[in-house]
Amino acid sequence: MSDLCVVLCVALPDEYHPAALERGLRRRLDRPTLDRIDRLRQPVDRLRSMLGRLLLRHGLRLRGLDDGAGVTIGHYGKPRLVDGTAEFNLSHAGRWVVCAISRTAVGVDVEQVRPFDLVLAQRFFHRRECAALAVQPAAARHDYFFRLWTAKEAYMKALGLGFQRDMASFSVAPRADLHVALDDPQMSPQPYVLSHLELDPGYRLALCHHGEPVTVLLVTIEHLLSPTIIH
Ligand SMILES: CC(C)(COP(=O)(O)OP(=O)(O)OC[C@H]1O[C@@H](n2cnc3c(N)ncnc32)[C@H](O)[C@@H]1OP(=O)(O)O)[C@@H](O)C(=O)NCCC(=O)NCCS
Numbered sequence: 079m080s081d082l083c084v085v086l087c088v089a090l091p092d093e094y095h096p097a098a099l100e101r102g103l104r105r106r107l108d109r110p111t112l113d114r115i116d117r118l119r120q121p122v123d124r125l126r127s128m129l130g131r132l133l134l135r136h137g138l139r140l141r142g143l144d145d146g147a148g149v150t151i152g153h154y155g156k157p158r159l160v161d162g163t164a165e166f167n168l169s170h171a172g173r174w175v176v177c178a179i180s181r182t183a184v185g186v187d188v189e190q191v192r193p194f195d196l197v198l199a200q201r202f203f204h205r206r207e208c209a210a211l212a213v214q215p216a217a218a219r220h221d222y223f224f225r226l227w228t229a230k231e232a233y234m235k236a237l238g239l240g241f242q243r244d245m246a247s248f249s250v251a252p253r254a255d256l257h258v259a260l261d262d263p264q265m266s267p268q269p270y271v272l273s274h275l276e277l278d279p280g281y282r283l284a285l286c287h288h289g290e291p292v293t294v295l296l297v298t299i300e301h302l303l304s305p306t307i308i309h
Pocket residue numbers: 126127128130153154155156157167168169170171186187188231234235236237238239240241242
């Protein structure tokens with residue numbers, strides 16, 4: 079597999095019939111995957127989770143890998159390919175579902191920028207991040223909060239720890255050029271590179287990987303559902 083990090087993104091349409099879409103997606107997934115997804119109560123959560131798995135399969139196929147490779151749930155819930163041919167990570171929020179595939183460990187996080195109780199930042203964030211948030215113009219503060227949040231979560235997901243990692247134990251500093259500086263006293267030398275990717279004005283998307291060149295692919299649901307497409 080090439081040293082490329084591929085980030086596949088698919089959006090739920092503005093209007094759709096959840097039950098009809100779910101029926102279509104279910105036909106493309108295997109029983110163990112569906113059993114896990116069926117534990118999700120909300121139809122939209124099931125749809126996003128199904129789209130994540132289909133994006134993964136599509137991405138593996140594009141990379142010339144076995145798209146039927148099984149997925150196992152590892153430590154702290156991180157899904158991994160059983161055959162270990164690639165690393166991947168999934169994230170979903172609002173209308174977007176994102177899947178990053180790489181040769182080495184990778185993490186992604188997408189979040190919809192929305193009003194948020196910024197007092198929560200004091201509970202979760204490093205003091206340097208709280209200070210940087212406090213000096214943002216009021217109109218930009220929610221967006222900055224989600225730039226911090228997605229960068230931190232993408233890193234914690236690349237590590238495979240998710241929220242098991244204390245969010246205040248390391249700090250990130252998003253820059254105007256979309257690169258994010260990362261300071262983790264527990265990781266030296268730091269092998270990870272953090273950055274934001276442009277996706278949708280209402281969302282923030284962060285990627286944490288080992289610095290391979292990145293390609294972003296927008297995929298349609300029709301493409302994932304089409305039985306006639308040769309992927
Ligand atoms: C991973 C985690 C940060 C996701 O948070 P979120 O903002 O709700 O969700 P996102 O949409 O960004 O990501 C969800 C995806 O992350 C992946 N994921 C789950 N656990 C993960 C982990 N530990 N590390 C990296 N990725 C993980 C999954 O693919 C999941 O999607 P899926 O369930 O549809 O396959 C959070 O669930 C977490 O901290 N989990 C670990 C907690 C834990 O210790 N669980 C023990 C269970 S064994």
